[in-house]
Amino acid sequence: MSELSQLSPQPLWDFFAKICSIPHPSYHEEALATFIVNWASSQQLWCERDTTGNILIRKPATPGMENRKPVALQAHLDMVPQKNNATEHDFARDPIQPWVDGEWLKARGTTLGADNGIGMASALAVLADESVEHGPLEVLLTMTEEAGMEGAFGLQPNWLQAEILINTDSEEEGEVYMGCAGGIDFLSELPIQREAIPANAHTYEISIKGLRGGHSGADIHLGLGNATKLLARFFAEYGTQLELSLLDFKGGNLRNAIPREASAIVAVSHEKEALLQQVLGDYLSILQNEVAPKDKQVTLEAKPAAYSGLALTADSRDRFINLLNVTPNGVIRNSDVAQGVVETSLNIGIVVLEDEQAKIFCLIRSLIDSGKAYVVSMLHSLGALAGAKTEASGSYPGWQPDANSAIMGLTREIYLKLFGKKPSIQVIHAGLECGLFRKPYPHLDMVSIGPTITGPHSPDEQVHIGSVALYWQLLTALLKAIPTK
Template identity: 75%
Template structure:
């Protein structure tokens, strides 16, 4: 933590260091929420939690700014828990270990939680720093954004007093976000039938690992490998040829993180083990050729293991492999309206065997409702062909861009004055909570800004130190520039 204390601006980095020290993955935000509530009480701020656990803190206007439009700074409390395979870390108990690497802050072997910890730290820093001039101010911290936006779904009308909301969950300095994709979770559940393993078979684990992983929205267009899809591709090509007896398959840990690893436990006739290893080595060469620009560390490992579980029969094996291999993944369509922005995509995030069922969890995103509906219908049709049960749930709306937004225009004007350059006005292919906030607060003017964060939702996550300083300059200048009511 001492490294971060040397960075500017303060107290933003000190607050972020404290956030890192308190475990706060999705569904385990309570310790951090309790700390923030105690801190708000010590500072003498009005503070309250709602029925779903969201935190609201209010700070009076700086003297002379009482007539300005009230503003809410918003961030989410939770972080995505992802770690490298060789990292020993319990996200529910162990602190994140940030460190400075040149121009960046990273974490040791895990996600950093800059998404959305830097935004949260900036909002709390505004509360703590009395030199920041602002009108009536609220800070809204929401629960469990990363795994379904529970806090945003539960936000009630009439709680916030703000006319303007500044979301701090964007991840590119110099860009102003005025819209985002909506999403929906999709699950295919395929029944499995098992049979006894014949004599003369050896049990192996086939591991595909070393992929970078990343954010299933922001990184979906850059061609990263999806471990679930890459391993199913190999199995589809060779399961029948080698008479592979599939015992287990597991890959990915979160539906909104591009999976970095996948594992297949299988049995193969002893005289075909060498052939399996040879084909796996050849497939690795193929993937290294195909993905050489984006995946530098991809690896396929074959190792002997023991298993008491019976393998699938041939029909179940083929149905599962065919379903997973044919399930679409990645960009479905780019936007015609917003050039260079993905319109519709999906991420095959988590695959696992649960007893006698195979479960495939995907996250579908789209800027338009019809895009989500199209992909859901496609996945439903695939499930019908395979004999799987399908379920679409947890739909959340996108944030419709408003080209006439006064706060968006103010952010652009403020940015140009500060840095003598024009920021990019963007729509992000990720789920910001603003779309959900529009339901209880339809008249609230919203915008999203943030520093540069790369590799979110993966252990490669890092935040650019200089961009945090620029973001802080913009945020504090923007608060000072908010107009009168």
């Protein structure tokens, strides 16, 4: 943490160091929330939590700026917990270990939590730094955004006083966001039957590792490998030839992260062991040709593994593998309206085999409701063909762009004055909470800004240190320039 104390702007980095020191993955934000509430109380700031756990802090305007439009700075409290398999880390107990690597800040073997910890730290730093000029100010920190936007769903009307909301959850300095995709969760549950492992068969764990993974919205257009899909493809192509019995399968652990690793336990006869190693080499060569330009560290291997359970029957194995292999993944359609932006996508996030069923968890995103509905319909149809029970749930709306947004126009103007160039006005394919804020607060004029963060939702997450300073400069200048009521 001492490295962070040397960075500028210091108030922001000091808060981020504290945030890293307090575990706060989704559903484990309470310790961090308690720290923030206690800090606000020590600063004699008005602070309140709602029934969902969201935090709202108010700070009076800088003297002479009381007649400005009230503004809310908004961030979410939780972070995505992802780590490399070789990293020993309990996200509910262990602090994040940030370190400086040249121009970037990274974490040791885990996600960094710059998404949305930098935004949260910037909001708290504005509250703490008396040199920042602003009108009537609120800071809204929401609960459990990464696991279903629960805080935003639970936000009640008549709590915020703000007329303008600045969301701090964007991840590219120089881009100003005025819209985002909506999303919906989808679960397929396929009944399976099991039987004894064939006599004299040897058990192996086949695993795909070394993929980059990433954010299932912001990175979905990059064509990164989905470990779960790649492993299902292996079984679809070689499983019959090898006469494999499938005992277990797991891939991914978050619906909104592109899976970096997947593994399966299989049983194979002694006569087929040499062939197994041969086709593993063949398939790895295929992967290295197809995905290595982006996923340079991809590996595929089979190691002996002990297993005492039952195997899937041949019919259950084939229905599971065929369903997983045929389920689409990645970009479904690009937008005709927002050039260069994905309109609709699908991420197969988590796959697990239980004793009596296989579960496939997906996250569908789209800029338009009909795009979500189309993919939901497609997955229902695939489930029906496979004999799976299917369910869509947790739908949340997108944030429809407003070309007449005053705060968007002001942000563009301030950016041009500060840096001598126009920012890029964007619609992001990731889900921001802004769309959900529209229901209880239809009058809010909203914009989203942030520093440059790459690899969010993966252990490769990093934030560009210099971009944080530029983001802070923009944020504080924007607060100073908010017009009168």
